[in-house]
Amino acid sequence: MLKRTLIVLLASLALGLLALPRAEAVPTISVGGILTTPPSYIPALPTGAFLVEIDISGAFDLQSWQFDLLFNNTVVEEVDPGDGSSGIYGAEFTSGDPTTASFILGGFPFNAFGEVDGVAGSYPSLLTGPTGSGPLAFIVFDFLSGQEGNDPGFSIANPVISQPEPAPIPEPATLLLLAGGLGLLHLCRRPKRA
DSSP: OHHHHHHHHHHHHHHHHHTSOOOOOOOEEEEEEEESSOOTTSOOOOTTOEEEEEEEEEESSOOEEEEEEEOOTTTEEEOOOSSSSTTEEEOBSSTTOGGGBOEEEEEEEEGGGTEEEEEEEEOTTOSSOOOEEEEEEEEEEEEOTTOTTSOOOOEEEEEEEEOOOOOOOOOHHHHHHHHHHHHHHHHHHSOOOO
16 A cells, blocks of 8 residues: 555656746847848849848747847948848748748838847738747848958847747646645545455
């Protein structure tokens, strides 16, 4: 009897430990790579220009996003290629899947201040937004004359991410009590030996 009680209690404890809350993935917007050849869905770049990829990690059903891109304005400048994009393009979150392309809602380049302000996007082609990690946008830049080897100093400021909250994880104490109660119920229902 004692051995069985000990097994039930250990199993209950193990179930409780498995149910400990896991750290929620906190979505993070960051500067990705620099591309000199644009993806096929982006028009050809002006001579000498390059794309700065902006990525997100830890997204869950991402609905919309916004950020400011800061840069060293003595090294690079944001370029408007004259195609109506202001040099800000949406990205396919999942490469090769055009339904995951973000729609750019805003973004205002201020080269004099070293900032592309209020870059924002959403996913109008998706019923549920993308989950995981992937690119959000591409922004066109060019090095200033003689600055090609210097650090552009790209960084993200003021990120805003809109996505639903993940389903709550039950508290470990609740699960531990439930498992313990079930274990005790099992012990009480056992027929007694004569």
